[in-house]
Amino acid sequence: MDVVPLTPVLGAEVAGLDWSRPLGDDELDGVHKALLDHHVLVMRGARLTPEEHVALGERLGEVEVHAFFPNLGPGQERVSVLDSADGTQASMWHTDETFLERPPMGTLLHAQVIPPFGGDTCWTSMAAAYEALSPSMKRYLDGMTAEHGLSRIAEMRHRAGHLSQEDLGKAIAEDRRCSHPVVRQHPETGVRSLFVNPTYTRWLDGVPMDESDAVLRMLFAHATHERFVYRHRWSEGDFVIWDNRCTMHIALAGFEGHRRMHRVSVLDAERPAAG
Numbered sequence: 309m310d311v312v313p314l315t316p317v318l319g320a321e322v323a324g325l326d327w328s329r330p331l332g333d334d335e336l337d338g339v340h341k342a343l344l345d346h347h348v349l350v351m352r353g354a355r356l357t358p359e360e361h362v363a364l365g366e367r368l369g370e371v372e373v374h375a376f377f378p379n380l381g382p383g384q385e386r387v388s389v390l391d392s393a394d395g396t397q398a399s400m401w402h403t404d405e406t407f408l409e410r411p412p413m414g415t416l417l418h419a420q421v422i423p424p425f426g427g428d429t430c431w432t433s434m435a436a437a438y439e440a441l442s443p444s445m446k447r448y449l450d451g452m453t454a455e456h457g458l459s460r461i462a463e464m465r466h467r468a469g470h471l472s473q474e475d476l477g478k479a480i481a482e483d484r485r486c487s488h489p490v491v492r493q494h495p496e497t498g499v500r501s502l503f504v505n506p507t508y509t510r511w512l513d514g515v516p517m518d519e520s521d522a523v524l525r526m527l528f529a530h531a532t533h534e535r536f537v538y539r540h541r542w543s544e545g546d547f548v549i550w551d552n553r554c555t556m557h558i559a560l561a562g563f564e565g566h567r568r569m570h571r572v573s574v575l576d577a578e579r580p581a582a583g
């Protein structure tokens with residue numbers, strides 16, 4: 309198995325795996341180690357069936373049914389489908405489902421149909437972004453928590469004219485919310501990362517709202533600077549695994565043509581913990 313870094317801070321291409329059979333235990337250990345080292349792994353030409361996709365996820369942990377993405381249907385609910393034909397896309401920076409108590413530790417995304425150009429995905433290293441903050445900003449964030457909520461998605465859909473005010477009200481009433489440390493420590497590597505994102509993070513707990521908005525805006529601008537980012541140009545069959553404990557990602561909108569992805573995500577065993 310060859311692991312070739314794609315940027316100085318995150319991303320590596322993994323080659324030399326035989327996808328026509330389940331990975332051996334040594335190979336899986338190698339993938340796991342590469343994921344801890346590089347946060348995002350790109351594997352070309354995997355072409356896994358939905359069953360194989362879930363089975364690989366299960367070897368990393370508990371595979372969830374996503375809170376709101378459509379899926380392959382009865383018996384295959386754990387394979388979510390992001391299909392541009394039905395308008396499903398994830399075109400805001402986020403870390404997966406941080407409104408949950410135990411958000412996914414990792415996600416496995418498999419390209420089924422890719423437009424001739426555009427539709428790339430970007431990941432940013434929240435570990436490198438944290439590391440690059442000033443000592444005084446690190447001290448300010450130390451011990452702080454932030455509220456995350458699902459209803460942000462409904463608000464965005466309402467603003468874009470895709471959801472009525474009544475349905476927005478329902479989404480807010482039924483919101484799923486959770487507070488997490490703003491700086492989390494990776495449970496396996498011990499490395500500290502920023503753990504806030506523009507899609508789900510609502511506010512920093514215990515500070516005035518204007519201050520919270522301003523600090524979050526600054527953190528998002530900082531964390532999405534290109535020096536922390538890997539941008540992936542997809543080919544059909546590409547299979548990408550990422551570590552949600554130290555990254556955010558975005559699917560770039562604005563492409564023409566059909567884009568269809570299968571995704572599986574694996575819940576963390578524990579709640580995010582501050583370092």
Ligand SMILES: O=C(O)CCC(=O)C(=O)O
Nearest residue numbers: 390398404429559569571
């Ligand atoms: O479609 C993509 O490239 C990204 C998907 C995504 O954001 C997700 O699965 O959470």
